[in-house]
Amino acid sequence: MVSIFLSEQEQAYAHQAREFFKREARPHVLAMDRDNEYPFELLKKMGRQGYIGVRFPARYGGGGLNMMHEALVNEETAAQSYALACARSVPHHCAFIIANYGSEEQKLKWLPGIFTADVLTAECITEPTGGSDAARMKTKAQRRGDQWVITGEKRFQASGAVADLFVVFAITDPDVHPTKGMSVFAVEKGTPGIVAMEEFDTMGWRGLRIVSELIFDQVAIPAANLIGEPGQGFPILMDMLNSERILVASGLLGTARTCLEIATAYTMEREAFHRPIRNFEGVSFKVAEMATRLEAASLLRTKAARMLDLGQDVTKIAAMAKGFAAENAYWIANEALQVMGGIGYTTKHDIERHFRDIRGGMVAVGTNEIMRLVVQREHYQEFAQAQDSAS
Numbered sequence: 221m222v223s224i225f226l227s228e229q230e231q232a233y234a235h236q237a238r239e240f241f242k243r244e245a246r247p248h249v250l251a252m253d254r255d256n257e258y259p260f261e262l263l264k265k266m267g268r269q270g271y272i273g274v275r276f277p278a279r280y281g282g283g284g285l286n287m288m289h290e291a292l293v294n295e296e297t298a299a300q301s302y303a304l305a306c307a308r309s310v311p312h313h314c315a316f317i318i319a320n321y322g323s324e325e326q327k328l329k330w331l332p333g334i335f336t337a338d339v340l341t342a343e344c345i346t347e348p349t350g351g352s353d354a355a356r357m358k359t360k361a362q363r364r365g366d367q368w369v370i371t372g373e374k375r376f377q378a379s380g381a382v383a384d385l386f387v388v389f390a391i392t393d394p395d396v397h398p399t400k401g402m403s404v405f406a407v408e409k410g411t412p413g414i415v416a417m418e419e420f421d422t423m424g425w426r427g428l429r430i431v432s433e434l435i436f437d438q439v440a441i442p443a444a445n446l447i448g449e450p451g452q453g454f455p456i457l458m459d460m461l462n463s464e465r466i467l468v469a470s471g472l473l474g475t476a477r478t479c480l481e482i483a484t485a486y487t488m489e490r491e492a493f494h495r496p497i498r499n500f501e502g503v504s505f506k507v508a509e510m511a512t513r514l515e516a517a518s519l520l521r522t523k524a525a526r527m528l529d530l531g532q533d534v535t536k537i538a539a540m541a542k543g544f545a546a547e548n549a550y551w552i553a554n555e556a557l558q559v560m561g562g563i564g565y566t567t568k569h570d571i572e573r574h575f576r577d578i579r580g581g582m583v584a585v586g587t588n589e590i591m592r593l594v595v596q597r598e599h600y601q602e603f604a605q606a607q608d609s610a611s
């Protein structure tokens with residue numbers, strides 16, 4: 221269907237990506253889900269195709285496009301598998317930090333390899349004692365001569381068990397508020413002191429090799445591996461999360477769209493009481509609601525991506541887009557499963573896999589509750605500012 225919100229070029233780009241992932245992804249996504257196999261080869265193929273680092277400058281090996289294109293690729297990847305979309309987008313989040321805050325030397329050293337999937341990355345924020353309140357992280361980094369020494373424990377890092385490069389957030393100045401005393405570092409695999417790595421067995425997002433224990437025990441890295449300035453970590457994290465939330469929303473849209481397509485086709489073919497089940501309003505009205513919620517979530521995401529490309533503050537709209545997509549994608553997957561009866565609960569039509577993957581979207585990159593926390597904070601601030609300027 222022609223969209224008035226996407227240019228012809230963007231629609232053609234999305235169509236091309238859709239065909240690529242339809243053709244290439246299936247064996248890999250099943251191996252990810254069933255055998256916990258990380259999609260090393262497929263990621264390399266995606267890299268060659270320009271589907272990793274879509275929005276980053278071409279001089280570092282990126283696609284030279286913008287957030288809207290990055291979001292469309294994530295949507296089309298997740299139409300096959302949300303887990304695969306996550307493996308595709310983690311490099312984006314780490315590259316975002318290096319590309320926007322790193323030195324020229326850091327960009328040249330790491331970005332090209334990230335975009336070809338020769339350098340796999342993990343973003344290290346969450347710790348065993350908490351993820352929502354990231355400012356209270358306990359991991360510390362101390363400056364000793366020409367090195368930084370990192371000590372602490374992270375958990376939940378997607379691609380963490382296979383990563384070549386860890387982008388690690390740590391407190392560097394415990395005497396000031398963490399929003400001013402946090403910094404971010406690039407830590408290469410094999411650096412002595414990365415002592416333990418276990419993996420979680422998860423409900424969805426399988427094959428992503430999510431670590432449950434990632435211990436940094438006096439890990440000494442060159443001073444040059446600090447990204448940005450000391451104390452700049454928290455604003456960098458907030459900036460990165462805005463982009464990440466738009467991509468999560470896009471991925472959830474793609475997976476939810478597939479659920480809707482599967483359910484729509486099934487309700488046209490499946491018969492009960494001598495007629496296709498779509499003839500029952502109890503079924504077709506669910507499909508109507510699924511389509512409506514998907515459309516609304518898509519509009520929010522598109523607005524967020526467009527605002528970001530225009531350089532506007534997207535803190536509120538990105539949280540709205542992510543939270544709304546997460547809740548509604550979950551609702552769509554659940555209803556899709558319901559209208560398919562017993563077969564929806566089996567592995568035959570992929571719905572159960574998509575349902576499990578979508579559920580993770582309500583927790584990762586900020587829970588639904590944290591999205592509301594961000595939206596209400598921004599809303600009240602805007603309201604107060606509007607009142608001030610009116611008086």
Ligand SMILES: Cc1cc2nc3c(=O)[nH]c(=O)nc-3n(C[C@H](O)[C@H](O)[C@H](O)COP(=O)(O)OP(=O)(O)OC[C@H]3O[C@@H](n4cnc5c(N)ncnc54)[C@H](O)[C@@H]3O)c2cc1C
Binds near residue numbers: 349353
């Ligand atoms: C599949 C998956 C992939 C992930 N990938 C990564 C990754 O790559 N890197 C990484 O660093 N982390 C990752 N995470 C971690 C994720 O970001 C955290 O799990 C998430 O931010 C929540 O943190 P928590 O699990 O510590 O829950 P907690 O912070 O302990 O929260 C527990 C509950 O309390 C609620 N809560 C907390 N504070 C408030 C509040 N102020 N108001 C209302 N409710 C509140 C939360 O919403 C939640 O329901 C991933 C998680 C999952 C599930």
